[in-house]
Amino acid sequence: MPVKAGSKAGKEKADKENVHNRIAVLRAERGVSRRELATALGVHYQTIGYLERGEYSPSLHLALRIAGFFEVPVEVVFSLEPFPRLGST
C-alpha cells in the first residue's frame, strides 16, 4: 500500500517500507521536466516531487507505468536497497 510520510508514525512506517528510486536521475538524463512526466502519467506534478524525495512510495501500477515511460525494467527505477552513487564501484 502506498505510504505517505507526514506524521511521526507515518515517517517510521515510511522508513521501514522505504522504496528507493532513480526517477530524478532518469528524468534529468532524458531531459524531462516534472510536469511533463506528471502529465504523461496522469498524476499531479507534486506527486513526482514527493516520489523523488522518497516521501511517497507508488502503487505497483504507477511504478510499472513510470518504468514503462522510461522504457526500462521496473527494477532499474525502483529498489528496496539504496542505489549506488554515480562513479562508485
Place this chain on the structure above:
Amino acid sequence: MRTRWTEAQKEATEKDVLPSWHATRKRRRVLAGAGGAAIAMVWSGTVVSWNLAPSDTAMYWTISLLVLAVLIALPVITVLNAATRGTVSLAERDLDERQVAERLRAHAVAHRAMLVLLAVVVVAVLGVPGDRGTFIPMAAIVMGVVSLFLTHLLMPVLVAGWRQPDPPPDDEETA
C-alpha cells in the same frame, strides 16, 4: 460528465492563492489552528444560547460569534484548499493515487475527531441537571446543529492542511 463547475474548481485549486500564507508547514498549521478557533467560536455561541437565550444578550453574542467565525473560516478554508491542491474538495476522479490516499487519511482522522466531539456533546447534554420538563432554548438547539454541521464540513480540510508536508519546489522554479 465533467461540468464547467468542476473544471473551474480544479483550476482554482491550482492557483496559488496568497502563497505566503501557506508557504511553510508552520503557517499552514497556524491556519488550521485558526480554522479550529472559528469552529470553537460557533460552539461557544451554542453554549451562550443554551445559558442565556432567549435574551438580547444571547442573540447579540451568538450572532457576533457566528459572523466572526465565518469571517475567519472563509479565508482559512480557501487558502488551505489551495495549499492542499483540493485534496479534500475535488472529486476523486480529479485526484491521483497520492492525493486520494491523503484524502482518505484526512477523512479518517476527521471522522475520529468528530466521534470524540460527539461523545463530548452527549456527555455534556446528559450531564445537564434537570428532568424531562427542563427548558432548552430553541436557539441553542439550532446553534448546536449548525456547530455540528460546520465541524463536520470543515474538519477534513483542516486536518489535510495540518498534515500537508512542504511540497517539492517546481522544477520550473528551480531552473
